[in-house]
Amino acid sequence: MKKKTTTLKDVALACGVSSTAVSLVLNHKPSNLSEKTKQLIHDQALALGYRPDPTARSLATKKTNTIGVLIPDISNAFFSEAVRHIQIELSKYGYDMFLCNSEEKYANDLKYLELLISRNVDGLIVTMSAESLTDNHQASIQSMLRDSKIPYVLFDRFYEGDASKVFVDNETSGYELTKHLIDNGHHHIGVITGPLVLNSSRDRLKGVMKALNEAGLHINPEHIVTGFYDMETGRLGGKKLLNQVSAIFAFNDLQAFGVIETAKQKGIRIPEDVSLVGFDDIFYSAILETKLTTVRQPIYEMSQALSNLLMKMVKDINHHEVIRCPAALIVRDSVKNIKS
Numbered sequence: 001m002k003k004k005t006t007t008l009k010d011v012a013l014a015c016g017v018s019s020t021a022v023s024l025v026l027n028h029k030p031s032n033l034s035e036k037t038k039q040l041i042h043d044q045a046l047a048l049g050y051r052p053d054p055t056a057r058s059l060a061t062k063k064t065n066t067i068g069v070l071i072p073d074i075s076n077a078f079f080s081e082a083v084r085h086i087q088i089e090l091s092k093y094g095y096d097m098f099l100c101n102s103e104e105k106y107a108n109d110l111k112y113l114e115l116l117i118s119r120n121v122d123g124l125i126v127t128m129s130a131e132s133l134t135d136n137h138q139a140s141i142q143s144m145l146r147d148s149k150i151p152y153v154l155f156d157r158f159y160e161g162d163a164s165k166v167f168v169d170n171e172t173s174g175y176e177l178t179k180h181l182i183d184n185g186h187h188h189i190g191v192i193t194g195p196l197v198l199n200s201s202r203d204r205l206k207g208v209m210k211a212l213n214e215a216g217l218h219i220n221p222e223h224i225v226t227g228f229y230d231m232e233t234g235r236l237g238g239k240k241l242l243n244q245v246s247a248i249f250a251f252n253d254l255q256a257f258g259v260i261e262t263a264k265q266k267g268i269r270i271p272e273d274v275s276l277v278g279f280d281d282i283f284y285s286a287i288l289e290t291k292l293t294t295v296r297q298p299i300y301e302m303s304q305a306l307s308n309l310l311m312k313m314v315k316d317i318n319h320h321e322v323i324r325c326p327a328a329l330i331v332r333d334s335v336k337n338i339k340s
Contacts (some may be wrong), residue, residue: 068116085303174207185339192237232338234258
């Protein structure tokens with residue numbers, strides 16, 4: 001038999017006061033009740049197992065104390081780690097998180113945004129799928145976010161415009177990694193990018209080109225492999241590039257792991273035969289047999305900045321900020337100095 005839910009009225013009857021008095025005390029509102037009565041109400045609510053009804057509370061306050069978070073790929077270690085920190089940061093402000101994973105699909109972005117908006121979340125943190133950032137789909141996502149009248153921040157990936165956003169300085173990081181390769185004597189460099197509809201991929205590639213141009217070098221267009229931020233793209237890129245270049249810049253660590261797997265199958269040693277760098281500095285990069293040189297994204301700091309910015313926007317929806325976070329070059333063992 002289902003246990004009867006304890007209501008405000010039950011607590012009020014047990015204390016001999018009105019339901020309004022109980023509501024004021026349990027919601028920490030001002031009242032003329034004595035400290036003794038307030039304590040009695042708290043004690044009886046605990047003893048009776050009273051739990052506030054979140055639906056009723058949200059109807060009264062117009063707030064749900066929830067934030068919707070939409071990410072493209074929970075299996076990507078960057079996003080799973082970011083979500084962990086975002087949840088911790090939001091909880092400090094008294095907010096719970098609804099998490100949705102689009103699996104890099106535009107249709108899922110639409111479905112989950114509609115779901116989160118229908119749940120009356122107080123704010124949104126959005127990392128769109130690569131599909132949603134194409135010219136065919138971007139406008140509908142922008143319209144949905146704008147028309148929702150819910151504060152939102154774009155995280156990591158973004159479209160041009162006045163939306164608030166938090167992201168890493170991809171161009172500078174791409175430049176520093178490429179310069180590190182050049183400084184170690186590598187003039188024949190191949191790159192494995194993510195989807196070029198993403199600002200992260202485009203900006204990392206801009207950084208590569210800037211470093212090469214400064215050194216008077218160029219890249220063979222056939223040595224640019226475009227794919228997704230996954231190991232399979234790294235495997236395919238490795239098959240194409242390992243015998244063609246002296247160094248490979250994989251645009252994330254998962255791609256770099258795919259290159260390493262292909263190199264082992266071909267009997268190619270890293271870094272003795274081909275040097276390799278990645279991007280993200282996920283956990284496994286530091287414990288590989290040959291530890292990976294990469295870029296560490298400041299996930300904790302980004303999550304703090306993201307949550308703090310959204311809280312400002314919850315209070316003032318007209319508040320907007322663009323936060324570009326610096327990353328750090330992490331030099332390990334996967335680059336060989338081939339200067340003669």
